[in-house]
Amino acid sequence: MFFLIVAGSLGMLMRTQLATPNENFLNPFTYDQVVTLHGLLMILWVLTPLAAGLANYIVPLQIGAKDLTFPRLNATSYWTYLFSGLLLVGTVFLPGGSANTGWTLYAPLNTIQFSPQPGATLAILALALFAVSVTISSINFITTIVKKRAKGVTWTRLPIFTWSILMTMALALFAFPPLAAGLTLLTTDRIFGTVFFSSTQGGSILWDELFWFFGHPEVYIVVLPALGIIAEVFMTFSKRPLFARKIFIAELAAVTILSVGVWMHHMFTTGVNFDVLQAFSITTMAISIPFEGLVVGLVLTLYKSRIKLSAPMLYCLAAMFTVTLGGVTGVLQAFPVLDYAFRGTYWIVGHFHYVMAGTALFALIAGLYYWWPKITKRKYNESFAKITFVISFIGFNALYFPYFFLLDMPRRIATYSILSGWASLNFDATVGAFIFGPAILLTLLNLILSYRKNESSEANPWDSKEMEWTGDYSGTAEASTTKDNSIQSKNGDKS
């Protein structure tokens, strides 16, 4: 299962490179394609699988299982994921280029009339294949977590990260089928000439509904594992149990359930009627309550504790900072009035990059660092890791913080005139991007270098009390030996 994580990171490298839109180099059509691919790849093919890859290794260890329930389905899921990614990237090389619709693929721009290139069709099919891959893997994870827990790992003792993955996978199971349905309709529209999204009776609103019913839960599919990782890291480095653990799990569940009821807030400006507007405004504010509860729980875990500031901890603290900022800017959107003003501006871009690129990516890197000694039996270079952290945090903020001041700059424009007064802030952001990107590369380099070095790490370098480190699932000797054996055999293969 380890190569899954490596391929995930490699994919991320490739995709990070793909995804630097340079606003002066590209013509508008190319720019649109880059925006589309950046969004799709980053959200779906990088953040989601990176969490799934980590989970693939960590969840069985945390629950004391040897592997996921269906190893072959797991492989199928991985390969479909890989090929769907290749198909999507491959669309760039087709005549006419790739999809240029933005990652939301809004109708009617996604119909054959407005984007006739076959690359757009292929991108849609790649997305459908990805949905299949996610569905397969969520079946596998849910079955595993429900059925494969070692003796003693009862629901109340289930580690937080596993809980968060369980919620994530349940959410994925709920969110991706409607997307698949929407994509089916879109594909038949494009290939067989049905008229779902080009007609006035269905059209763009139908697509919006189907897409955002998937799209908003997808945000939580990305964020929940991040929160799980943060919780694990906080517990280990503050040597404290999680503050109000049961409430924390309940809040996770509340966020999961509420997240399927807020999709309309992406559509406040589409002319939905006032009652609907109010209802979704309320659910959007409602979801922020358990979410803030999660953040408070995490902060209180640290309160008055002795924190060891290792790299994973630093990344998690950074993620906490960004989730707070991203969350606060997000709650403001719950008010339709403000949403009318802000939508389609760089304010929104700043908001979701703080949540996605900030929280999710930082937390996932923290997870990689944190479990790296467990996965590879190697210790990465700690001071190198701290330096890259500082660089990437500075770069990140230089990149995205200016967006909050670009309140009046529309998103998705390929270029702007000097008169608009956006130039200096944009320049700042670009400089930030060129700090942030290489910093992420350095981070991965650090991990890869440590993997190649033959310096093995001790079994429990963080001195953690969590089950996957101690190997003690309620003290049953048998469970821990099987687990050690499986790890030894895995490592024996590698060296």
Add this chain to the structure above:
Amino acid sequence: MNDDEHTEKSKSSYMPLIIASGVAIFLLGLAIYIPVLVAGLIIIVAAVYKMFKDGAAEKFSGTKETPEEETYPLESVTNEKLGLWIFLASEILIFGSLIIAYAYVRVNSGSWPIATQTHNVFLGMTNTIILLTSSLAMILSLYAIRQGNVKGLKIGLGSAFALGIAFLVIKLGFEWPELISKGFTITSGLPASTYYVLTGLHAVHVAVGLVAVGYLIFRAYSLGFTSSKHIAVENVGLYWHFVDIVWMFLFPLFYLI
């Protein structure tokens, strides 16, 4: 890393890779150049055939269950069955979304053709009865094998298979050509779009079900099921009933109202 990959692979097979690449090539062909699609299809069919020969149920079954596991609250459900139920949940969501999309465009449309005038209710009703009967046949075959009656199993599966084929023949061989000759083609507007996509997707599910039932028949003749070893019959049956139930929704929605 390569070693790790190999040990993983030797435990399983290259099948997942082959299937995934087959599907990818299939989609590539669908989007760009239709002949490529055929190549993908050949790969998929070959892979499925190979799995038939090796016994797909073993290949894709879960890791062994041991009694030393916490399984609360689903102690009595096997891993495979739980996985299948979760899969069916995702299927319900797909068809649910599509049916809601259908309701949405229909409510938004000012005029909609009267169902009983467009569609042949007699053929639709016949198909409904055929599917229900095939579900009955599946249940009877499960009962038969529970008592160790292999002959009953073969008869049950065979009639379920034949009824499934009959359903597809009526649908694709009689109904669709009739509709198309009336000018009710896939490009002729939303009533036709929704009809063809929903019933078409359902027909694809029936076809997949037929492959699964075909596999059961193959197994019944070669490796054999026994009264204690017949989990595949039950699981395929679950899927078959699900496809049946979907039709129970589609039939009134399209043919009657």
